[in-house]
Amino acid sequence: MGSQRLSVVVTRRLPEVVETRMKELFDVELRDDDTPMTRDELASAMQRADVLVPTLTDQIDQGMLAKAGDKLKLIANYGAGVDHIDVATARQRGILVANTPGVSADDTADMTLAMILAVTRRIPEGLALMHAGGWQGWSPTAMLGGRIAGRRLGILGMGRIGQAVAKRARCFGMQVHYHNRRRLHAAIEAEHEATYWESLDQMVSRMDIISINCPHTPSTFHLMNARRLKLMKPDAVIVNTSRGEVIDENALTRMLRAGEIAGAGLDVFERGPDINPRLRDLDNVVLLPHMGSATREGRIEMGEKVIINIKTFADGHRPPDQVVPGVL
Incomplete structure (x- = not known):
């Protein structure tokens, strides 16, 4: 799978350096304003993307995954926690899930x-x-x-x-x-x-x-x-x-x-x-307003991990931070 043809949809604004790098590597669709996607917007994104880059504000449950298109093959989560993603259902549908552990x-x-x-x-x-x-x-x-x-x-x-x-x-x-x-x-x-x-x-x-x-x-x-x-x-x-x-x-x-x-x-x-x-x-x-991982350095590192997960997947290999159901 050539990475240039990989369509990536990002659900939230990410640090500018991360967004710039994604634009260089992938056919990426970035978020204009820093608000969470609605359920309809998220469902639409999951129908047109090869790769979805969500965050903890996106509830990707069984019902949402049922609306995913056949294109979607990887959910490269921006963040370590994946409690907002039904990993087992994603796996059943042939969709891999990756996260960004250890950064924060x-x-x-x-x-x-x-x-x-x-x-x-x-x-x-x-x-x-x-x-x-x-x-x-x-x-x-x-x-x-x-x-x-x-x-x-x-x-x-x-x-x-x-x-x-x-x-x-x-x-x-x-x-x-x-x-x-x-x-x-x-x-x-x-x-x-x-x-x-x-x-x-x-x-x-x-x-x-x-x-x-x-x-x-x-x-x-x-x-x-x-x-x-x-x-x-x-x-x-x-x-x-x-x-x-x-x-x-x-x-x-x-x-x-x-x-x-x-x-x-x-x-x-x-x-x-x-x-x-x-x-x-x-x-x-x-x-405090969920500031635990909120450092510039940490957020950029998280973005770099997401990019590595997508790039590795695009090159036909297992993402290094793939989440396996049952190991959570």
């Missing part, structure tokens, strides 16, 4: 630590006080937060991002604990001085800070449900830079309002931008 691990881990510090040291409250002109000068008892050194950090999901969080947490003097589908190799545990918990319930009940770093899959939906959130210590903090669906957002909001959990840092939300308005009113919550 350091960026997301940096943001995780930033949020842990923001919540425990009350940074947004301090900012708000300054911007409102309410600061009256230093006081020995004003704006007291907590020290993170010595605190127990429980990482839920010890993949690339979880391990990058662990590495940073050790530098801050935190004790690293983790729960994962599979226990890590002893050498990796030793490298991070990490303690494995087979029981998520037991880990949650003993941690000072919980960091959500697992992907959203059917088995992780509401993994932190109301029952499990109630196991957390009242002075504990939860941070999520993964996917909003992993936490029951309404249950979390109720518990934060009731003072049953000390604080939360959320970069992702269960219903995207439709955030529980009660969350916005709380002083002990840091909310």
Whole structure:
């Protein structure tokens, strides 16, 4: 398959250097404005493209895949998470799915630590006080937060991002604990001085800070449900830079309002931008607009991975980042 004849449809605006490179390599159709495609636009794109380059804002479910044309042979996702794509159905229809893993691990881990510090040291409250002109000068008892050194950090999901969080947490003097589908190799545990918990319930009940770093899959939906959130210590903090669906957002909001959990840092939300308005009113919550992987360097690297996946496929080979159903 000659790459010049490969028709590629991109569903969102990408960094300019990535779009320019795509124009050089493929017969590419780029998005003019930075809004998500409607379902109809997406269905139309899937009928006329050899390759679709979607993002997490595009729901490519069974019904959408049923509308795909015979041309579509590759979905080269821009992003590591593929919970918005029905990978198994795509495979049945002879459509390969690729993603961009590993690129955003350091960026997301940096943001995780930033949020842990923001919540425990009350940074947004301090900012708000300054911007409102309410600061009256230093006081020995004003704006007291907590020290993170010595605190127990429980990482839920010890993949690339979880391990990058662990590495940073050790530098801050935190004790690293983790729960994962599979226990890590002893050498990796030793490298991070990490303690494995087979029981998520037991880990949650003993941690000072919980960091959500697992992907959203059917088995992780509401993994932190109301029952499990109630196991957390009242002075504990939860941070999520993964996917909003992993936490029951309404249950979390109720518990934060009731003072049953000390604080939360959320970069992702269960219903995207439709955030529980009660969350916005709380002083002990840091909310960010899904910025975890938002660095110029990271977004360009993601684009480069997409291009390599398409180019490799065009040359008749298996994309290096092909997603295999059942391995998720």
